[in-house]
């Protein structure tokens with residue numbers, strides 16, 4: 001992180017927040033997932049008070065913000081982050097303060113963080129640790145809970161967590177011997193999710209296959225970052241995605257596939273959706289913005305930056321996934337933000353097995369998505385809003401509090417200037433890592449203002465955030481994705497047994513009598 005960025009964060013943490021005044025945004029184009037309109041916007045008390053035709057809103061005391069020539073959009077929601085996390089023996093440099101401040105500087109105003117398992121597998125205790133860590137928050141947030149083992153206590157803990165407003169559980173199908181769960185666990189857990197009205201999330205890669213490939217590559221002397229790539233080819237992602245879709249189908253439960261990085265996995269999801277199954281595909285800024293070419297760099301620090309799982313793929317996959325996101329095969333774009341320092345990445349210099357997996361993105365996602373979807377001509381601003389904000393709010397039951405600009409919604413709002421050009425760099429980003437996978441990427445379109453809870457927290461060049469201002473968002477179970485599932489169950493069982501009711505009545509007495517003869 002650059003010196004300037006350090007200073008901004010440091011000052012920001014002490015900046016007392018003045019009593020927020022009402023804001024009157026004039027002359028911008030308000031974009032929601034369903035339409036864009038030239039409109040004015042009135043914000044007060046942390047909420048959107050009114051949206052109306054230009055010049056129609058009266059608020060003499062409000063601070064006027066000229067939004068002409070800018071898009072006014074719902075703040076981004078990142079469905080997949082790892083802040084203040086311990087992973088592969090390392091603590092992520094970003095905590096809830098620095099990570100969220102970075103997010104706000106990039107137009108993201110809300111995120112869902114992964115509660116990773118604690119030693120001894122205490123799920124509720126682990127969750128409590130994250131709630132404590134999140135007291136440093138500067139924007140609104142919620143959590144997904146990672147489940148890595150199965151017993152009665154886990155089933156019970158899931159129930160308790162749902163009561164506390166958590167409605168999503170994550171399962172790793174990779175990281176053998178560590179986080180990886182069995183097929184049997186998936187079968188149990190998906191049914192439990194269904195009972196609770198919760199959404200199961202899967203990291204879909206075949207961990208057993210990867211484990212064997214890793215051993216083979218290390219033995220062959222391929223120990224650098226390219227070994228990481230070669231050990232996890234697209235087909236291991238595609239297979240696991242299909243397996244997760246299959247278990248979700250059996251349980252008739254909605255499924256959320258995190259970080260879809262390859263064409264094959266995307267097509268599995270699209271096919272399931274075409275057949276009427278409720279599968280949501282999340283892709284990442286790294287998947288639509290980058291190909292894996294730099295992993296083959298002879299400079300270790302450069303190559304190591306891109307090591308993440310599933311890996312960043314070839315250009316062909318990037319273009320396919322990007323088009324799929326624009327066209328509707330995939331539903332939203334997140335980051336899996338788990339940025340490391342170059343020193344932490346260097347722990348893997350002798351073996352890619354020891355390198356912390358993960359990349360930055362919480363700050364860059366909105367800009368990368370804008371560049372890739374809008375400047376490519378693949379998508380409209382409304383579609384951009386849908387995949388960066390609205391879809392996330394709907395899937396995780398935060399809508400219409402988040403994900404839309406309308407009266408009554410939270411005033412999490414961004415202004416984007418489509419003509420402002422900028423270049424992404426570790427020397428100017430706000431996240432704490434000293435490396436950036438999007439280093440040197442030129443972007444046309446810049447978030448010039450971020451409003452969180454009705455306050456201007458990013459003015460295009462500096463942050464005005466307040467430690468502790470972020471709120472935990474409870475999310476009720478049985479959200480929109482659950483509507484109709486019971487009816488579907490009844491119809492499906494009729495379809496599965498078209499030959500009459502089960503169990504089939506049979507006269508076994510006669511058979512017994514015959515056998516006794």
Ligand SMILES: *[C@@H]1O[C@H](CO)[C@@H](O)[C@H](O)[C@H]1NC(C)=O
Nearest residue numbers: 290291292293294314315316
């Ligand atoms: C991959 O990405 C690099 C930039 O990182 C770019 O120069 C190159 O054209 C892309 N395509 C291929 C096929 O490598």
Ligand SMILES: [Zn+2]
Nearest residue numbers: 080082114336
């Ligand atoms: Zn992740």
